Amino acid sequence: MKVVVIGAGVVGSLVARELVRHDFDVTIVERMPDPGMGVTRANSAIVHAGYDDPPGTLRAELCAMGNSLFQNVCEELGVEFKRTGSLVVAFNDEEKKRLDRLVKQGEKNGVPNLKLVERNELLTMEPHLNPGAVAALFAPTAGITEPWMLAISAVENAIKNGAKFLPETEVIGFETKGGRVRKVITNSNSIEADIVINAAGLFADEIAELAGVEHPPIHPRKGEYILLDKAVGRIVQRVIFPTPSEKSKGVLVLPTVDGGTLLGPNAVDLPREHKNDLRTTVEGINEVREKALLLVPDLPIHKTIRTFAGLRPETPQKDFYITAEMKPWGFINLGGMRSPGLTASPAIARYVVEYLIEEKFGIKLQKNEKFDPVNNRINHPTAGSVEKWDRLIDEDPSWGRIVCACNEVTEAEIREAIKKGARTLDGVKFRTRAMFGRCQGGFCTFRIMKILSEQLGVPIEEVKKSVDGSWVLDGHVRSDNT
Amino acid sequence: MRRVSTNVLVIGGGAAGMAAAVGAAERGVKVILVERDDRTGGVLNQCIHNGFGLHFFREELTGPEYAERFQKMLTEHNIDTILRGHVWKPLFDENKVWVITASGIWEISYDALVVTTGARERPFGALMIPGDRPSGVFTAGLAQRFVNIENRLPGKRALILGSGDIGLIMARRLTLEGMEVVAVVERLPYPGGLERNVQQCLVDFDIPLLLSHTVVRVEGYPRLQKVWIAKVDEKFRPIPGTETPYEVDTLILSVGLIPEVELFEGSLDIHPKSRGIKVANTGRTNRNNVFAAGNNVVIYDLVDYVSREGFMAGKHAAMFVENPDITKELKRVPIKTGENVAVLSPYWFEPVEDLRLYLRVSKPMEDVILRVKPSIYEKRYERVAPNEMISLTIKADRVSEETDRIEVEVVTNV
Numbered sequence: 024m025k026v027v028v029i030g031a032g033v034v035g036s037l038v039a040r041e042l043v044r045h046d047f048d049v050t051i052v053e054r055m056p057d058p059g060m061g062v063t064r065a066n067s068a069i070v071h072a073g074y075d076d077p078p079g080t081l082r083a084e085l086c087a088m089g090n091s092l093f094q095n096v097c098e099e100l101g102v103e104f105k106r107t108g109s110l111v112v113a114f115n116d117e118e119k120k121r122l123d124r125l126v127k128q129g130e131k132n133g134v135p136n137l138k139l140v141e142r143n144e145l146l147t148m149e150p151h152l153n154p155g156a157v158a159a160l161f162a163p164t165a166g167i168t169e170p171w172m173l174a175i176s177a178v179e180n181a182i183k184n185g186a187k188f189l190p191e192t193e194v195i196g197f198e199t200k201g202g203r204v205r206k207v208i209t210n211s212n213s214i215e216a217d218i219v220i221n222a223a224g225l226f227a228d229e230i231a232e233l234a235g236v237e238h239p240p241i242h243p244r245k246g247e248y249i250l251l252d253k254a255v256g257r258i259v260q261r262v263i264f265p266t267p268s269e270k271s272k273g274v275l276v277l278p279t280v281d282g283g284t285l286l287g288p289n290a291v292d293l294p295r296e297h298k299n300d301l302r303t304t305v306e307g308i309n310e311v312r313e314k315a316l317l318l319v320p321d322l323p324i325h326k327t328i329r330t331f332a333g334l335r336p337e338t339p340q341k342d343f344y345i346t347a348e349m350k351p352w353g354f355i356n357l358g359g360m361r362s363p364g365l366t367a368s369p370a371i372a373r374y375v376v377e378y379l380i381e382e383k384f385g386i387k388l389q390k391n392e393k394f395d396p397v398n399n400r401i402n403h404p405t406a407g408s409v410e411k412w413d414r415l416i417d418e419d420p421s422w423g424r425i426v427c428a429c430n431e432v433t434e435a436e437i438r439e440a441i442k443k444g445a446r447t448l449d450g451v452k453f454r455t456r457a458m459f460g461r462c463q464g465g466f467c468t469f470r471i472m473k474i475l476s477e478q479l480g481v482p483i484e485e486v487k488k489s490v491d492g493s494w495v496l497d498g499h500v501r502s503d504n505t
Numbered sequence: 506m507r508r509v510s511t512n513v514l515v516i517g518g519g520a521a522g523m524a525a526a527v528g529a530a531e532r533g534v535k536v537i538l539v540e541r542d543d544r545t546g547g548v549l550n551q552c553i554h555n556g557f558g559l560h561f562f563r564e565e566l567t568g569p570e571y572a573e574r575f576q577k578m579l580t581e582h583n584i585d586t587i588l589r590g591h592v593w594k595p596l597f598d599e600n601k602v603w604v605i606t607a608s609g610i611w612e613i614s615y616d617a618l619v620v621t622t623g624a625r626e627r628p629f630g631a632l633m634i635p636g637d638r639p640s641g642v643f644t645a646g647l648a649q650r651f652v653n654i655e656n657r658l659p660g661k662r663a664l665i666l667g668s669g670d671i672g673l674i675m676a677r678r679l680t681l682e683g684m685e686v687v688a689v690v691e692r693l694p695y696p697g698g699l700e701r702n703v704q705q706c707l708v709d710f711d712i713p714l715l716l717s718h719t720v721v722r723v724e725g726y727p728r729l730q731k732v733w734i735a736k737v738d739e740k741f742r743p744i745p746g747t748e749t750p751y752e753v754d755t756l757i758l759s760v761g762l763i764p765e766v767e768l769f770e771g772s773l774d775i776h777p778k779s780r781g782i783k784v785a786n787t788g789r790t791n792r793n794n795v796f797a798a799g800n801n802v803v804i805y806d807l808v809d810y811v812s813r814e815g816f817m818a819g820k821h822a823a824m825f826v827e828n829p830d831i832t833k834e835l836k837r838v839p840i841k842t843g844e845n846v847a848v849l850s851p852y853w854f855e856p857v858e859d860l861r862l863y864l865r866v867s868k869p870m871e872d873v874i875l876r877v878k879p880s881i882y883e884k885r886y887e888r889v890a891p892n893e894m895i896s897l898t899i900k901a902d903r904v905s906e907e908t909d910r911i912e913v914e915v916v917t918n919v
Contacts, residue, residue, distance in 0.1 A: 249633070250630075254767050254770065299726065301637065301638060301726075302635065302636050302637050302724075303633075303635045303636060303638075304635050305635050305721075307635075308633055308635065327630065327631055327633055328628065328630045328631055329630030329631075330630065330633045330635075331638060405593070409506065409593075409603055409610055410506065412605070412610060413506050413609055413610040416605075416606075416607065416608075416609050416610065417609065420607035420608065421607070423605055423606050423607040423608065423609060423610070424589055424606075424607050425541065425589075425591035425605055428541060428591060429767075431591070431593070461625070461628075461767070462625045462626070462628055463628035463629065463630050463631075464628075464647075465625055465626050465628055465644045465646060465647050466625065466647075468647060469647065469650055469651065469655060483655075483657065484657070487640070487727075488640035488727065489640075489727060490727050491727070492727040492728055493639070493640040493727030493728055494640065494728055495640055495641075495659070496651065496657045496658065496659060497657075497658045497659065497660050497661060497754075498657070498658060499656055499657060499658070500652055500656040500657060500658055500682050500683075
């Protein structure tokens, strides 16, 4: 049975990987050059505990389940996940009352070990927290991860188990016959399909429309972020939330898996046509700064290494939009994947295969006996012992050539990333963290361009930052003939 | 793992490190120099313009020529140089470092260490400029590497933010190579780089210098298309209504250098504001056998100063090797910034060496007296400005033995 997954964000990637556990012929179509470069790339990177959404919603159910699956999926896929725990901080009695409600909601959702902590204990747990805090909801099962890596690694693992991945490919239509989807038409080919999975993130409504399927309209909600250098150290140990409002969970302060500190996001609703609008704004960054400082007053904002924006796909309904269509038969919508979409993604993957495909569509699942769940992360020797690193260099000297000095990324890691599918500077960056550090590529960009050029066999002028048109160099200083 | 030991280990083979290695080797001790790039010389290798060496060699050289002089000295003194070596986790308490190289990991033990790691450019991300995140935004050093080392152009039309020396030099360089440089934008009311560079790189090429302006937004995806600039008030806040767009595909940043000191954080005293390593006039840090020199101490105008300080640090590292007891009765006099002094180096005075002071004033001033107190030195200047570093040498014996605090101030001559 042929399945086409549209969109290689964290949801589409994990669904594709879940499909290849069984006897499906899977093709993943992605408009960007790499998995995880849309909504997945720029968000808070949090694995939520699951107390935020009302019981009975898909968000609540799949978030709690996703949280319990997360550790295992990250171990199999070599993705970092740290169960740091989270704190929702109240600054007055009114907010404290809301924490009580969150505890009850969380318990109904099946979130384990929720606990209210009083001021003294709270300030011992997080000494940099604003001392005006009166109490907090502590959720020990919350954590932090690297969402883009989860998508990249899930796609790599799906490929290893037989899936095809078509990057830089856009869906432009469908061919339906006899009430069923037959083909997915893209800008470069047409792919036979029995089942189509619409995991197109911000564009899921437009993809559904192409298939003549109903989908609530998606509008982007922008969130801006400030990233502080890892030299700041662990100023907070856990994910720190303010008490949430109706609209969003508020501006957070949290550690990132590689030791940085992330502040954000704000929440600005944009019109539907702004689905590529990743511009940061003065107002947005100021809002993030001010609100983050309310939580943690001594944040060293001057150690900022990057500001960026991400978009969440919002729908008018306050839940994920997950449907298995009967008309045309075989079309599955996975829409409205805003928070807690990342947390829920491993659960959504199972839900799609074991519930929508098996039960709703009545397709008997046949196990892929050769399925290998493991994807080895690119070895990062600086994380290990000096003896181990030394032995690696004995085998291959490129393990001893540091390319990115800030994050200590070796030439071997860059080459490995290219072997695993990186075609662009961003492809290398998100797989290896080269150019991700405090100098933001000032020293190593050219070296990485040279390695890409050499290993891909293209002239260096053709090495791009990411998508077509993101050229870096404009040709020679003088002609080659001299 | 390969284990070696040396008297003096120098980390960083740029201008400061090469001079430090030579300064130590001249005293006859064994020296190892570790450099992370393919060759020594650091940023000098890509500075193909001239203007280097007027102080140190009394002649005008290009960057590569200047580096070559020192490379020759390294060879003459048989200094072991490890290229493409990355220092990993220095272990100060054990006096050793691990160096990652393609031939394996080296554990190098030393008697004295000289840290000459230079500086990095402040990246775009740190500026928090609103707008898109397109390709086509480069630091001036990266653009310089593209053009001068790799023979590639970064675009067709560029705007340069920041009038530091490298930004000015790149304005000329890109123009000569056929790019159009539409303007150099500086948020301060005066240029950040040397006056001679403003003249030779901008004025001579009719490139406008827009003072008290900054970039307020970048636009374009996937490649840069437009940069918006605006006038700023005295607190660098953009003035509404003054925004002007420039259609460019390239934005070059020359917005300051940051000392590269992260490897030493927690072990060496670092100035919280300038981020430079605190040193004495001998280059000695808070650790008796660890020295530092160059742009990781203070950002200099001239490579000549960097070489001189590197040389000193190397010499005193060797002197420590010869006689570790000299630190037993080491006297250190703190040097404090007084009125109108924004940047000052060194941080301590050790009477075993003359006092070479480097300072920048906090604002442009006319007819001023530079005073080193208490009654150590005084000099009148007609004009001083933050973009021109003031350097002066005071004989060690001018500081009396009772002095327990030195202060440097620049005040209006009355």
